[in-house]
Amino acid sequence: MTADELKAIAGRIGYEWAMFLGACETDWHRHAPDALREPLRVVHLHARTELVWLHARGLYDFVFRRSRRKGDLYIGEFLEGNAAIDWKARDAADICPSVDSNIERANTKLFHPTMVRLTDMRGLPDYITVRNELRLAYSKAYRLMIGEKMKLFRDGLNDEWDVAADVLD
Numbered sequence: 001m002t003a004d005e006l007k008a009i010a011g012r013i014g015y016e017w018a019m020f021l022g023a024c025e026t027d028w029h030r031h032a033p034d035a036l037r038e039p040l041r042v043v044h045l046h047a048r049t050e051l052v053w054l055h056a057r058g059l060y061d062f063v064f065r066r067s068r069r070k071g072d073l074y075i076g077e078f079l080e081g082n083a084a085i086d087w088k089a090r091d092a093a094d095i096c097p098s099v100d101s102n103i104e105r106a107n108t109k110l111f112h113p114t115m116v117r118l119t120d121m122r123g124l125p126d127y128i129t130v131r132n133e134l135r136l137a138y139s140k141a142y143r144l145m146i147g148e149k150m151k152l153f154r155d156g157l158n159d160e161w162d163v164a165a166d167v168l169d
Helices: 003-024 039-045 047-064 081-088 097-109 115-119 127-144 147-158
Strands: none
Touching: 003 047, 003 127, 003 147, 047 097, 047 127, 081 127, 097 115, 097 127, 127 147
16 A cells, blocks of 8 residues: 555544544533433434444454455554554454443444344443554554554544544553
8 A cells, every 4th residue: 555545544544533532532422311201312322432433343343344245444564564463463352341342332322223122221332442442552562563654544634633642652
């Protein structure tokens, strides 16, 4: 891939992080009325947390997705040689245990008023956990990057959104 293509990929990931961090910046969902007899309230009770998980899904897939659809982006484009091999061998569950164990469940909960959705009162793990785990994963992958690709990734995250400092330790 060209430098411009890599920067565009990182810019897109920066956009996803900006949306993710924006979704994390409020706790209004903690004060929503707990009206279990009103299905619409149940659907929206955890909407803020689920919005975080919506973006977490995209960020997680970019870093860990093993079986990708054609055209899906993957952090491996920023890694070379042994670093790429080392990253592929990483177990997502070791780096992001909460995200990894809940990612499929989160995907089925997002705003869809199914019977399972309406009766699942467990919610999802707190978004601070999600943010911290994904930040750790991105920082670990970033430390494996070298030279121009490392710079392009960081610059791309800051392209318009300036989120590198929030994403990378």
